[in-house]
Amino acid sequence: MLTEQLLSIGVNHFLTISVILFGLGMFAVMTRKNAIVILMGVELILNAANINFLTFSKYNGGMEGVMFSLFVIVLAAAEAAVALAIVINIFKTFKTVDVSSVDTMKE
Amino acid sequence: MLSLIVFLPIIAGLIILAVPSSQKQIIRIVSLLGAIGQGVIAVLIWRQYDPTMAGIVAAPGGSLAGSFQMIERVPWISLDLGSFGPLNIEYLLGVDGLSITMVLLTALISIIGVLSSWTIQKQVKGYFILYNLLATAMMGCFVALDFFLFYVFWELMLLPMYFLIGIWGGPNREYAAIKFFLYTLFGSVFMLLVMIGLYFSVIDPLTGHHTFSLVAMADQANYIKGAILGPDNVTWRYVAFIVLFVGFAIKVPMFPFHTWLPDAHVEAPTPISVILAGVLLKLGTYGMMRINFPLFPEVYQAGLYVIAVFGAINIIYGAFCALAQQDLKKMVAYSSISHMGYVLLGLAAANSEGMVGALYQMFNHGTITAMLFLLVGVIYDRAHSRQIDKFGGLASYMPVYTGLVIVAWFASLGLPGLSGFISEAFVFVGAFSAPVTRPIAMVSVLGIVFGAAYLLWSLQRMFLGKRKPDALYDLEVDAHGHEHIHFHDWKGKLDLDARELTMLVPLAVIIIALGIYPMPVMGLITTSVNKLVQVLAPVAMSAVH
């Protein structure tokens, strides 16, 4: 019963999830004020891609997808590190992590 | 020979670069020597020039040597464009009837320009470096036979001009300078596209490769069928012609692209006005004769009427605008718009009389307008004003000046015996002889009267009639009861001094001499023009008689 349902889960389901995740990520990135939350949004986007890769590599066979997702995870970590440094610096200079209030340069 | 005459000013410029900017006199003398050197070479070229060789297109068999003279041909750039064959750019110089007169004119005007630049005090070094750069570019345009080379020289003129107007100009100079720059660039960028298009459409019969050589382009046999500007691609050929024409028309300047000219002239310092009116404007019409028309003869034939109409508009419109001007220099500027209209009209005639008239008019307008602007400069130096109404009765106080003014003014209104008349006359003769342009010629003749009107009127207001007591000058009566005027803060001689005379008298002499016996110049151009007419109108030729 349950197994059937599990077996009946196909590519579409995974892709749907990844699309949702991607959408959520974009949404977060565009709307949240807090820089940290924005970074989370970025993570969501990357992981949405990861889900795709894993799905495809599962259903197409071959290891490339898995490799890809692994590297992405690594990179996400690195990116987060740099990002945090920068955000901290921002907090030092602007006394805020509200991204939308950091707009001295425009037009 | 030609390379020398082209690059001599640059050499002078480099020497100046080495001179410390405090040594103003040395700098001036160096550039004067450069200009004189140019003049000497020009005369040598003139002596060597064989007026029986036509030019315009290559001699039968595709060799230049048979038709052009003093050819200098050096391979410059040779690239491999893969499937488009090699890209060959040549350093190709040569003169024919069209260019030789312009070369002479340019050399002459350059010397005059240096002389009249003597009074420039601000940043002399920079001024003369730019001036020499400009001189090179102008000369280069007239002798270049490779489109790429021509284009390089053509664009090279813009920047020095921009600075010469912009730095040494009048109160409103920034505006005038950028306006000049944008207008002319607007014209020339399209030229770039057309140039490339032509390159891909033309094959040099000798090498079998694409070429930038204007001579090869002038022969319709060299165009590839199906190419972007190939003989069968009518639409694009029309577009290309119009685009080129506008590009040159802006330089001429042709209504309605003329509005940069009055501003540029009013703001520019005297020598630059002289150069601008004396040489640069000619580049527009020269470009038409050298590039625009021979490369697209059938479009030209189709467009004669339009060109003529624009010529007529220039003539009448320019004259009317001149009539209304208060600023003397602006009036002269509009007068050159009017006079370049004659050139356009002559070009539209598409027969030898008209074309010879046009080319000769280019030369004469060069000398005459140069003289006009110099004269304007003289009075401006003294009175620091150009408002016509502020003067009056000057003839009593500056007889020599007035005499030269009368010569120049009457030359400009086309008085027989002065060079301007001959050219205008033959422009009309040509335009009237061609059935297409006949009605327009009949209209344009009105230009003769209006031309006379604004010139005589300004002459009267400034030099004749009562002296207007005015802030410009004050009056004193000497022991003999003779009156003298003194312009405020003008220490120099009231009437013309030696330097001014050395600039003006030669011009006056040339104007008179060429008015009485034009052959020295006209003899140079007739052969080429006849050839040009053949190239342009293979069909119309038989129709005339």
Added chain:
Amino acid sequence: MMHSLIQLSIAVLLLPLLSFVVLIFFNRRLPRGGDFVGVGLLGTTLAIALYIFWTVIVQHYDPAFRVAWDFTWLDFGDVPGVGPLQIKMGIVVDNLTAIMLAMVSLISFLVHLYSTGYMHGEPLYGRFFAYLGIFTFSMFGIVLSDNLFSIYMFWELVGLSSYLLIGFYFHKDSAADAQKKAFLTNRIGDIGMWLGILILYSQFHTFGYQEIFEHIKNGDFHMSQTWLTAAGVLLFMGCVGKSAQFPLHVWLPDAMEGPTPVSALIHAATMVAAGVYFVARIFVMLTPDALHVIAFIGAFTAFMAATIAITQHDIKRVLAYSTVSQLGYMVLGLGVGAYSAALFHLLTHAFFKACLFLGSGAIIHAMHHEQDMRWMGGLYKKMPWTFATFMIATLALAGLPLTSGFLSKDAILAGALGFASVEGGGVFYLIPVLGFGAAVLTAFYMGRQIWLVFFGESRTHLKPNAAHSLDDHSDGDVDHIHDAHHGGHDHHPVHEVAWNMRLPLVVLATLSVFIVFSPDPLDGGKGWFMHLVQTPATVVSVTGTSHESAGLGAPEAGKLLATAHTDTEHVEAAPAQGHGAEAAHEAGEHHGPVFTDPRQAEIAHMTHENHYTAIKLSSIMIVIGIGMALIFYVFRIIDPDKTAQTIRPLYLYSFNKWYWDEIYDATVIKGSMLISKILAWFDANIVDGIVNGVATVFRKFAFFNGGVDKYVVDGLVNFTAFTVQTTGAVFRKIQTGKVQTYLLMVAVAVLGWFAFYFAHLVK
């Protein structure tokens, strides 16, 4: 080998130029302003000219005498479609030329001589002679030219010299205005002349008279006959300008602002006659229609000018208008085909009118630059020589028998009558009528002038506040002559002028007597002039063909012309021969030419018929005229002033010269000035960036250096600037500085793009 006459005439041509060159450069260095140079050179010129006259006129006494010489001036090489093309310059010497040379050089010399007295003490004394020199040069040029191009060049050159001489007192605004007016008015005429030349050139690719006439004769004229008429009329416009014919006559009276010798030389004797001379040169190619136009214009001018002359006060203006009127006579004469008569009048008029002007000059000189006849009077005792000569000239002008004027004027009127009778139509009788009317008026105003100037009491004292009104002739501003001349003029009595001014008067007066020209005081036809200068045979085919061939394609018209020519000969063979015979019979005593063209022949015949009628009529007219003058001014039976009051409108109309000046000022001048203002505005505001309006709008949201953005607006052409700027301004706003907005943009861009393709793919 150049004919010796040619060499001589070249010398004649160049000597005055030499005088000009020398004087213009060295007049200040030479003693006495170098006047002796001018006089001397002109004397030489005169001598040579008289020698030419002697050889041509007296030695070979031959109507057909003609020598010519030319050289290639411009070489166009082998012109496509035309073949080898050369523009030639050259000179031709025939009877008319020889006569003109003699006449011009004589008067010019006399004027030079006269000026040494009259212009004495002028600050620009030397330059005056220089100007006279260049004038004489260009006048000779006109006379000697053998082609339209060079005559046009000299034509404008005389225009220049007249410009310079009218404006000799350039410090007077009136003079400056007058010189400008003269030049411009002439230019208008020249336009027409130039167009005429263009029409002919465009057909024949040559400027030479002879070639052109040949071509026309051979029917090479490939445009419609109307164009040929047009060419004629247009060429005639040159004459209208130069010879001050209606409607371009307005400049001549104002030209009297120039020194009086100038008026005598240029604006009475020679230059103004150049127009007539030119029409004579092209006479043979004038179509009948063109001739009609010419005749009517001439007649009208003659009459109108005369009516104006009767009310003028300024002694010189009266003469000026009489000049216009007399020129009208000459043009009329040419128009009606009385070719030789017209030229004859040109010659006679030159002498007596020059005499009159020099005389008036002497009077003005003596009266200390008083020109208003109302303040003169009683001069005949004080200036006997002047009076005598002036009187003779006046009679000649009025056309009394025994004077040269009688001979020529009468011949013209006879021609007019003949013409009218040939043309038949009543309207054509208008021409002789106007002619005779003018004759009356001429007699009248000359009588008036003589009386006012020489008889009665001196009225100098009557002049209201003399001193002041002297200054409006000479603004006391920068003017030295007048200090020299009328410094306290009341003390000096009026006296006869010196010999160097008297001699010219005498010479010219002598030349106004009939015997010089014709043994028979009643018939100039018996004189040498009429014999030597005969109406040339026309080269255009007779009337009628013009209408048929009008509007036909070039070659057809050509053929048709040729045929028309032949068959008209058939048609009119009978009368043509008839008249031909009579004409030939007349030719026995009259040496009249024999015409192939029937129309010309008939006119010549009828002219002869009407000769005595003309004499009778004109004598009557003159009597009437003088009679009226006597009634008005001598016996004062009718008071002219009262009459003026009673017919005030007419009087004013005449006094104000038919208001031509006002009309032109209101229409032409004001008009063109208005147009120029409008266009200049258009140029400054419309063409130079339709944006300038937009610019202001745009500046509101330009935050950038107020000056700079203006440059963009005006610099980039028209709306481009505006578009560029605004788009820039709008796009700028997208860059909010908020990174999240940026991301939103990107997302929107990508999604929008995707949606776009989606829409296209899914349908």
Added chain:
Amino acid sequence: MFEMPSGAEIQSIISILKGGAGYFVPEIYLSALFMVLILLDLITGKKNRGLLATVSIAGLVGSLFFIFKQQAMPDTQFFFGMYSLDRFGIFFKYFFVASGILAVLTTVIDDQLKKHESGMGEYYALLVAMVVGMMMMASSTDLLMMFLSMELVSLSAYALTGYLKREPRSSEAALKYLVYGAVSSGMLLYGFSLIYGMTAETNITRISMALAAHGYDQLVMILAVLLIMAGLGYKMGAVPFHFWSPDVYEGAPTPVTAYLSVASKAAGFAMLMRFFFVAVPQGFDVSASALHIDWLSILMLVSAASMIYGNVVAIWQKNVKRLLAYSSIAHAGYLLLGVITMDQLGTQAVLVYLSAYLLMNYGAFYVVILIANRTGSENLDDYRGLGKRMPLLGAALTVFLISLVGLPPTFGFIGKLMIFSALIAKGSLFMWLALIGILTSVISLYYYMLIPLNMYLRDSENAEQGVMETGMGAKLVTASLMILTLWFGLFFQPIANYAKYSSVLFGAFLN
């Protein structure tokens, strides 16, 4: 489902890696240099600026040697098709090293960075890291490799942008750059994932084969291409993915700005060309829809938009760095024109234009830095009267700007000439793009000339008018850059020929 590889297999793998390493020397060498710099920074204390600069320059110059040696090698793909060695790549290797050297040169003269209290060690290290990353961007032939190299570049770039910690604008720029970059690369990644999903391949050559063989779903393909374009467009700074660039360019330390505006843009183009020319060279089959939808049309729109937007908005800028930033957007548009033609001539044109851009843009920024050192400002109004006060720099800057406009006789003109030649060689097809390019370049004249306008035509308000002296070295660099710009404007044969030689991509078939 994945069984462990046997020892033999591992052996073979290792040997393959060893074989590939031979083609990978420059990258390895530069990575080593990266390490060395960090170590040096650790060893030597604060007073190491000169040392580090010299070392990095020396190192970079040294790398040229290895790159040169690669020219002898045949074009090949290695590391299991992850990476390739071809002329195209080599050209860019030279390019990036050159830009790296110039970056160091600009850095040493910049006062802002001199004043920067906490040392410069990481700075140079990051610079070199970026060089490596960009080299790999230009040469990687595998989606994964592409992504990794791009991230490498981005991360170092973020750090460099925010390098002036005390400078608010710097930090702000870093933040914006980071967020924007992260999202963009996320999109790129998502696009990659879709491609992978459609083809089950990550090697671009095999991808193109798979696409050709099995076909694909139009819609997904478009989505993928759009997302990838978002990622690449952000690197190239092309409209509408450009938004980060003005702010970042303005905020970042000027040498970094110059570096980003030239090098990372170039890297973006390298990657773009490789991806599209190799992975989807034929565009899509157009039978599917009436409207001709393929990545070419997308690029056309992007390029037109970039040319118009960049130039039009630049008119309004009064900060010189920002002005140059906008102009660089426009230049991205011009470069794209060369890509669109999708043939050898176009590629050659792009390469020539890039090298021209390297010279003139670096020249411009170099002078801007020198001026900023003296006047302490990058505002247009503060440039007034500078022409008289620093004649050489003024002249040089004018030359660079003229070159940026594209007027002869400068290198920039040659770039434009080649680009437009490539377009027109295609016939009237791309004429409208050419027209846009031409017209916008007229607009560009206006704002570029604003700088000489202020320098020469106007006089500064402030009193002191003395000549401003600059260091000999700086003068030398400026002069040589200027002379090169002019020289190649007249004699561009060598570079153009080399570009032609280099316009060969591994696995791409350009006509």
